[in-house]
Amino acid sequence: MIRSLYNWTMSMADHPRALWVLAFVAFIESSVFPIPPDILMIPMILAAPRRAFLIAGVATVSSVLGGMLGYFIGAFFYDAIGAPVLEAMGKGGSMAEFNSRFNDFGFWAVLVAGLTPFPYKVITIMSGWTGMPLATFVATSILARGLRFFIVSALLWKFGAPVRAFIERRLGLVFTAFVILLIGGFAALRFL
DSSP: OHHHHHHHHHHGGGSTTHHHHHHHHHHHHTTTOSSOTHHHHHHHHHHOGGGHHHHHHHHHHHHHHHHHHHHHHHHHHIIIIIHHHHHHTTOHHHHHHHHHHHHHTHHHHHHHHHHSSSOHHHHHHHHHHTTOOHHHHHHHHHHHHHHHHHHHHHHHHHHOGGGHHHHHHHHHHHHHHHHHHHHHHHHHHHHO
């Protein structure tokens, strides 16, 4: 099933309405779809480098809007199903503590998931489920998804096809290392 979704996504890169398809894929990837929009972005940018930043902008806006859908899925299903079940089991207080801890690090959770290969949809849903402030969620999503998509677009715009293999194989690792260094830097400043 994943292979057929991947093949469909790749075939859409040549479609006349590829930007709309990208918007759709970026939107649903943020809440339910298993294929990242980068797979569609890369061939689109290689085919039309002059549109690289437009493509990144469409992916960013659509991904953040899809993230908001994930947020509302988490908020809706938790309130409707999760909370009553946990209350009936006497665990309502435990969830309040978990929610508080998650939200203490919520900015970092959204940033890490938005930049790295970690599934962003998991964090979008958890953010709604834990009641993270929507403004924090949206601002961090814009930052993280914008960085990710605009960096990929800039690399492809500047270097073209030769950088494709690097992006497909190692960019997730580079983003992960960047986030670790960023968090480490903030942690070091806290203790200095």
